[in-house]
Amino acid sequence: MQLRPTAVLGALALATSLFAPPAPVSAAGDTILFGSAVSLTGSLTKEGHLTQEGYDVWKNYVNAHGGLRVGGKTYKVDIKYYDDESKNDTSAQLAERLIDQDHVNFLLGPYGSGTSFTVAQIAERKKIPMVEGNGAAEKIFNQGFRYTFGVLSPARRYLEGILQMARAQKPAAQTVAITAASDAFSQEVAQGSAAWASAHGMKVVYNNKYPDTATDVSSIISALKQTNPDVILNAGHLQDALLVHKGLKEQNVLAKAYGYSVGPDTPDFANSLGKDANDVFGGAQWSDAVKYEGAPGFYHTAQEYAKAIEGTYHHRADYHNAESSAACLAFQYAIQKAGSLDPEKVRDQLAKLDVTTFYGIIKFDSRGLNVYKPMVVNQIQNGKLVTVWPALTADGKPIYPAPPWGQR
Amino acid sequence: MHLLAQDLVNGILAGGILAVVALGFSLVWGIMNIINLAHGAFIMVGAYVTYQLFTTFHLDPFVSLPISFVLLFALGYLIQHYLLNWVARAPILSTFLLTFGLSLLIVNIALIVWTGDTRGVTTAYSGTNFTLGDVTVPWAKLYTLLGALTITGVMQLWLTRSRTGRAIRATSMDIGAAQLSGVRVTQIYAIVFALGAGLAGVAGTLISLSYALNPSMGDPFLIKAFVVCVLGGLGSVQGALVGGLAYGIIEAFATQIDVTIGTQHISGSGLQDAIALVVLLIVLVVRPTGIMGRPTA
Numbered sequence: 001m002q003l004r005p006t007a008v009l010g011a012l013a014l015a016t017s018l019f020a021p022p023a024p025v026s027a028a029g030d031t032i033l034f035g036s037a038v039s040l041t042g043s044l045t046k047e048g049h050l051t052q053e054g055y056d057v058w059k060n061y062v063n064a065h066g067g068l069r070v071g072g073k074t075y076k077v078d079i080k081y082y083d084d085e086s087k088n089d090t091s092a093q094l095a096e097r098l099i100d101q102d103h104v105n106f107l108l109g110p111y112g113s114g115t116s117f118t119v120a121q122i123a124e125r126k127k128i129p130m131v132e133g134n135g136a137a138e139k140i141f142n143q144g145f146r147y148t149f150g151v152l153s154p155a156r157r158y159l160e161g162i163l164q165m166a167r168a169q170k171p172a173a174q175t176v177a178i179t180a181a182s183d184a185f186s187q188e189v190a191q192g193s194a195a196w197a198s199a200h201g202m203k204v205v206y207n208n209k210y211p212d213t214a215t216d217v218s219s220i221i222s223a224l225k226q227t228n229p230d231v232i233l234n235a236g237h238l239q240d241a242l243l244v245h246k247g248l249k250e251q252n253v254l255a256k257a258y259g260y261s262v263g264p265d266t267p268d269f270a271n272s273l274g275k276d277a278n279d280v281f282g283g284a285q286w287s288d289a290v291k292y293e294g295a296p297g298f299y300h301t302a303q304e305y306a307k308a309i310e311g312t313y314h315h316r317a318d319y320h321n322a323e324s325s326a327a328c329l330a331f332q333y334a335i336q337k338a339g340s341l342d343p344e345k346v347r348d349q350l351a352k353l354d355v356t357t358f359y360g361i362i363k364f365d366s367r368g369l370n371v372y373k374p375m376v377v378n379q380i381q382n383g384k385l386v387t388v389w390p391a392l393t394a395d396g397k398p399i400y401p402a403p404p405w406g407q408r
Numbered sequence: 409m410h411l412l413a414q415d416l417v418n419g420i421l422a423g424g425i426l427a428v429v430a431l432g433f434s435l436v437w438g439i440m441n442i443i444n445l446a447h448g449a450f451i452m453v454g455a456y457v458t459y460q461l462f463t464t465f466h467l468d469p470f471v472s473l474p475i476s477f478v479l480l481f482a483l484g485y486l487i488q489h490y491l492l493n494w495v496a497r498a499p500i501l502s503t504f505l506l507t508f509g510l511s512l513l514i515v516n517i518a519l520i521v522w523t524g525d526t527r528g529v530t531t532a533y534s535g536t537n538f539t540l541g542d543v544t545v546p547w548a549k550l551y552t553l554l555g556a557l558t559i560t561g562v563m564q565l566w567l568t569r570s571r572t573g574r575a576i577r578a579t580s581m582d583i584g585a586a587q588l589s590g591v592r593v594t595q596i597y598a599i600v601f602a603l604g605a606g607l608a609g610v611a612g613t614l615i616s617l618s619y620a621l622n623p624s625m626g627d628p629f630l631i632k633a634f635v636v637c638v639l640g641g642l643g644s645v646q647g648a649l650v651g652g653l654a655y656g657i658i659e660a661f662a663t664q665i666d667v668t669i670g671t672q673h674i675s676g677s678g679l680q681d682a683i684a685l686v687v688l689l690i691v692l693v694v695r696p697t698g699i700m701g702r703p704t705a
Contacts, residue, residue: 208677210677214628214680216618222415226411238620242528
């Protein structure tokens, strides 16, 4: 989920836009066609496939239930995919092809902040709405784009839940140390966490970043250790989580809670760390334990949704699945409200959308960002991922304070 | 005071790995004048070999170390013999393009074989540590450092004492004179490149103990190898060792820089790379051949 400025692409886009034909608006026959360039190969292959599964589960549900009723007519839905090879520029080129050559009605997002950012520029220029569920960096939404909507909770809220949980314990956590990688997403996570902590009576005793290419963070950990914090947070990606967590054990750093923005939710984390992964907290967009009663038109609850994913794909439902399906759902409700496939009318309905789904609330602020949905907190307990916060949706109690290293 | 001592230890432990990372790269660059952009990919393959042997046969990374070396040595030999020989005397851009393409190829094959999932090698002793006064020393990293020192020592002995080693050094000093003395230069080139790949494999094995594995993991190490080589001086074992340790220690201390000028708060921890590069620049101005490098005739 890294952002890369694509100045060259921007210039190219500007140049070609002068010659681009107007985008067509009508659906081919009785099908509403969605388009998405996702990471089917490249470094984000795994996440890309989870995204595609999320889209397909929605498509299959809708078509199996007779299709979408729009303005008195019933449409089937279909999704045209391309492989963006996990590359920002490729993703943007393919989005353009989806619009110009395949004449898709709407765009579903790619995987990741970097690709979502470049595709958002295409959506904007072609005036075709895009809903994305896999790019959380706020940079995407601070450009004044009108046609891009994101169903994710923004990056700055990723670790908020862990702090809330730690503050609710007796005795409440008083101090927090934050380490963060230097990329845009991680920096937003760190700033959001520090701001929340300061505003809620916690003391931020350490807050520092390291280059996102760092191969060794032991000196950061030595400095952090001296501040003796109650809570240790890392804003980064899976690689960071593993590097920092190993480093904390190596230097025997003891805290009451360890939290990571990305990592504990993926099986790779526990597989790589074994027992040391126990009792670690992770922020997540969704878990199959959340208890929302969704609007009609799709699986009502997270549990029903999880069953469908397991039945079709034979693995536990992942939050990447859920947020991707949620992006489709945003379109579903907006198209039905609009009673039309006109991109402009659907865009306006997306902007006004306020609906509760199996995934949580979907409602966008003026920038197109879903700031209304809380994050959930998961903890690895005895090798299993358990949702422990918010307390209302939890399926277990947090283990707090964490036992010392070697006793997990 | 205690933090400074801890940082010195952190720096030395990290620097030992960097020395091995840079060693193979430095030999290939210094002796063959090839900047091998596939070095990072070789490191990655070495790490995966270790991972595979660890998960399938429960082989400790230090036991699998010679296996990584031999496999990567063979791979390097084949690549040099069938591919690089064609461009041995070509302008540097050709070798650049060729090794870059090679790197892409290897990384993508790894993506197919091992997928993009992140993996780790977690041994029984990983994370365990002992304390010396106030300073914490992790065992796994200490073993890694000892492994690194042993390998650089063996390499140094082999290059100075063995017949092949002396032929390699002769080739790097004066290729014409070496040929006249009966050194088969193509053979030497193949051995040096294979050695570079083998050492990358060893580095991959050592790295897998502390760093998570994925097919693109070699990239940051390639860049560090480049800096360490230039810092320490090209083509010599001592250069790689001194450069690696210096780089590791500079990065460790740079992390603790914390200056407040007026209302502007400057922290060194996000700037480790930049600070290390500034030091490199200063070294290059004062000693253009690197810390241990000798001016060439």
